Amino acid sequence: MPKTRNTPALFLTVLSAILAVVVGVPQAAYADPDDEGGSKDMREQLDEAIRNYNDARDALNDSKDRQVQLEKDIEQGQADVESLTAQVNDIARGMYEGGTLSQATVFLTSENPEQTIDGMVLVSFLGDQSARKVTELKNAKGDLEADAALLESTINDQKEFLGKMEEERGKAARAIAAHGGDATTGPTTSDAPKPVPAVRNPNGSLPGEGCSQKDPTSKGGGCLTPRTLHALQETEAAGWTRYVACYRGGSWGEHPQGRACDFSVTPHGFSGEASGEAKAYGDNLAGWYVQNADALGVLYVIWYRKIWMPGQGWVTYDGAGGEPNSDHTNHVHLSVR
Template identity: 45%
Template structure:
């Protein structure tokens, strides 16, 4: 096959000419806008820019929602107990009055006796007078019977209210135990995740905790709408996301976003993000950049202070905004546990949350 060699040489020369042409075309192409590449990061467990793992975020969401549900149930039980206690107090006061009345009736009956009743009926001057006295006597007996019946009903109500108060106390102990369980669940999930962090990250987290807790006094947010019983209504990703993320968020997320802006936190924000785990795809989370124009490197100076104050605002208004958790500068705040260490899996500003404050709502 001697002809094969020239064919291979011609193919090699054609390939070389194509490569040269492509190189020249790239070099002569008009220059476009330069887009800075995102900082390189080593993905240890997940490729989610939120940091941590999908399992961790699911555990935190479940634990925080369970804690808030139990907290609401506890508040409702305490309110019911207060109402029942007031009813019980009223019933006992009525019992004292009605007991005294029945005792007076019994004493009167003892003093007059059945002969006195007969003499009342017989001592009359006419049939009409007799009938009037019979009617009067019947009314007296009916009144006495009603007094006794009212006393018995009051005693029954006292017994019912007492049992109801005892049931509410049992319910409160149940909800307190559930809150403690949810708190332990969240802290256990964080402990397992943070065991993977280095000693340097732990030291940085401790420093971040001190900085996070040193903030100015926060503004008060208007509360998000609740159900009549005080619980949070179920919401879907149903309103347009006004941030550049261009997706959907829940009405409660929009409320939290607007309240943060009204409090002066107006820097870059991004909420909806498809394709990841956690609350972003559900429209229940927002990332608030610490820098003015977007997510850069580690926040320092005024940017760090901005993040500290924003995190404090969200935490101080957790009940009004239905906060599930807040993450900022290697720290996570949970309604059950307060601030705890949080280390991103990748170790970059995004997963460590050193360039933005993450908010998740119920």
């Protein structure tokens, strides 16, 4: 058979293909996703409902923390009032029995604390030490009453927050249901290390943030919010180090705001529908985000034709694209609050 002059080229082609399999030369089959599927209206409704739900939940948690502290303050206040009342009555009895006070001090022996205090206020010659003790008692009673009123208001606020959460949960469910979303199951745990929690305000809420940090995954000068960058860094620190793309331009969704990242389940780009080890990688990563949603400030997670939302759990999600990028079968999408 005659030799062909293209034999060296053919050899190199075969060798390149072998190397691609053996050493993992980048073989991305799909470009970076350019949308997350679903309609603009649906995504906007969903985003607003989930954000409002999270805000109400944060307010509820803060209110519950205040309730715990108020209950402790009230318990201590009651003990202080009882102790000071006993001390004031001891002073009153001593001064009365010693003949130091006028007949008006009969009020001081009353078992009614209010009457005791009012009586002592009328007596001008108690002395500085006794007067200070009376003032302490009056202040303690005033603080106790104020704490009790604040506790009642706090509990009423919690009812309002719970109602808001239920309202926004319903809005999110309707937005998904309008596009065929039904409750389903999905990954919720992972053995990967827990992340360092995102920075929060003193009351437990998340601070407002803009797209102010350089996106290390972007080649075109994209930006991320500090919280999204933190989530990306914590994801990588926990061992999820395959290909990722975060910022991209656009007029809607979280990516143009620097609040979302797409984590491919393959090392060098976005490939076809995941299976086997790649599918397990995506399951574990999605479960890690669900498990650590509060710590990272997760808005929602999309993976393998499903979306996870706080207060909803996993729901089927139609990307309306019919290919791995829009169906999220080749990457885990993370949106951050």
